[in-house]
Amino acid sequence: MSLAAIALIVVMLVCMIIGVPISWSLILASGASLLLDGSALSIIPQRLFTSMDAFTMLAVPLFLVAGDIMAQGSISRRMVNFADSIFGTIRGGLSVVLLVSCAIFAALTGSALATTAAIGAIMYPAMTERKYPKDYTTALLAIGGTLGPIIPPSIVFIFYAQSSNLSVMKLFMSGIIPGILCCALWSVYAIFVAKKEKLPKEGNFSWKKVGIAFKESFLALLMPVIILGGIYLGIFTATEAAAVAVVYGLCISLFVYRDIKVRDLLPMFKNTAKTTANLMILIAAANVFGYLVAYFGITTSLTALVTKLAPNAVLFMVFSGLLLILCGMFMEATAVVVILCPILHPMAMSYGIDPVMYACFMVFLLCMGIATPPFAPSMFVACGISKEPITKVTKRILPMLAIQLIVGILIAVVPFLSTFLPSLV
Template identity: 40%
Template sequence: MTSILFGGFAILAILGLPIAVVLGLTSVIALATATSIPLLVVPQRMFTAVSSFPLMAIPFFMIAGVLMEGGGISRRLINLANKIVGHLTGGLAMVAILTCMFFAAISGSGPATVAAIGGIMIPAMVSAGYDLGFSAAVMAAAGSIGVIIPPSIPMVTYGVVAGASIGSLFLGGLTSGLLVGLALMIPTYYIAKKRGYKGTGKFNFKEVLIAGKEAFWAILMPVIILGGIYGGIFTPTEAAAVAVVYGFIVGVFVYKELKFTDLGKLLANAAASTSIVMLIIAAASIFGWIMTSERIPDAVAQAFVSFSDSKIVILLLINLLLLIVGCFMETNAAIIILAPIFLPLVVKMGVDPIQFGLIMVVNTAIGMFTPPLGVNLFVACGQSNLSIERISKAIIPYIIAMVAAVLLITYIPAISMYLPNLMMK
């Protein structure tokens, strides 16, 4: 069974089939050839996997993201970021990263962040004399923050799979996302300094306040979400529904850039993105169920423990595996399959489930801008008309920076756990 499951997965993945098809088809083949279990169990378990109240947050956050994007949010956030960091060396690249951090607090999606911000920032950087490959690489890497700073769709997925508090994951994602943003700014600064990419204008606190006032309603959204959750006003799932209503009101009545005629297209885009994520979750659930039935998680855990009983070494090995898996597997699928394998092991070593969830999310976020699967990479390539080879070379410093951030989150629990622990007191 195990050889069929993983052998089939490897073959179908190499053939380039969508990850949901790979997971689902591999599971069906394994059940049909190695067991007497009726295949009717496949659709039953797939339906059960997505028939979950917490998972309703995913389509709501998707809709909220497209509504805020279509409501003129991107331009205002870019203007605010420009007033804050535009004067620094590599100003426009710094603006791109900071804007992605702002937009991450709205979208919850990496590719959506790259699409919304990259379409404006890549041409702006190139017009200012920045190398096209560097500009696209900055956007592809910074877009990964979209799944780290809350609201985060992979955090919702992990919360459901691991039975962890989604609200606590969101809080931990705030400090983790800030760390990742800072980590990405460091290589950006050195590359910009080496190539002579200068800032634009001078810092003016009054202009920052004016830009902040214009972007106020966009920045208020994560405050409402986290404040409502921890104020006991609504659950994370209900917070997602509130975000949809808020995004609609801001886009239509406050900024007045969201037209009723645009709603059909925006909702269709959200529905398409949601269906992809839900199909992956459903297919990954049946794959994970077969692994659990075959006691594969226990075997993997034993293998890790037999290799070393050191917490530092085991966490390093898990990080390495997550980095490799993230290059070949979609984030939500990786979380659904690997969280049940490693969570019991790391909990025994004293790692908080919230911290481990953030380790998984940040690790797999790196896969969003690394070949061959990197979805952010493909979005940035489409925006810049560059080949994967050209942008992949420019992305290397950002991979190193993200790996360093992951190691800090792994070995310094206070980074990710400070706010969750503070709220528990």
């Protein structure tokens, strides 16, 4: 590799180690490499603009707004009540209710932290009131939040599509079966823990109770049907679906449920604007970095090196999987995707690995890091709600992380799990 290529990697790593924000680390590294190469620095603003000039990127702020609307209104609470009417009557049923609610909320927002915060605000008080262990409840919230970037629509998948030129719709569909499988296995584990620790049982099942809860939550439950159904039936794109989610959420929250006032919208939009700005700066900087990775031939050099160390696709999947888990433990999933996708995606294709399966594999393993210390943002949000020490919660969450790792391995071993639904498009 050339000196400029080495500088690109070294400057980025040094900046990140000393605490420079990831976005600026990528920009500084890009500038340093261009100066050493003698190329024009004007490449940076040109690539920054090009990366934002994409229709799919409009979906990010729209899904964030939709998440805020559901969290602040009663949409998420009504969904939880419906899940409670079905699963709440079994021993430890509230654990299952929490996980199912996370899955439903994830199918509307695509955000791990929004899922953890919204469901945690509703479920944590209810579960602690019924004598569920606080550290166990916190662990469930943290692990449930990781479904946000897996079950579509997913903000992380949007960034992956932007970095790899894959279809957003196919990536969305690749996460459905793994996400549901993971939620189901966690629920089985939750029932096992409930029986082992003799957690409370909430009365007997009643169809009347289910009917009442369904009636009260019908419009809320219709939201994921409209959004996901519209995407998969080809009625609208993922970006248009995000706009539909915002409009639908606003209409039923403002005019039907009337639990959000017009005066609440401005603070909501300000919060989304701040979050969106941070994400967009990151994706723009990563686009510049990814362009230079290809320009300096870093991918080609690394592919040749990896080919010697991993002569077949199996070893490549093992090595890249370990790398993704490690990176996910120290960095945000979105940041890892925009940095590593331009490098690992072409490598995976050179081994003949299905690109959609590898995208799902990559995002899924990175999502483990959302609940794995030391980074663990969803765990920090959950612990912020419960005030439980991270050390206690970590012990509780390890079996759930093991289940998630098993599903991640299954994605690689059984590509059907992630490729079947996209193949129907």
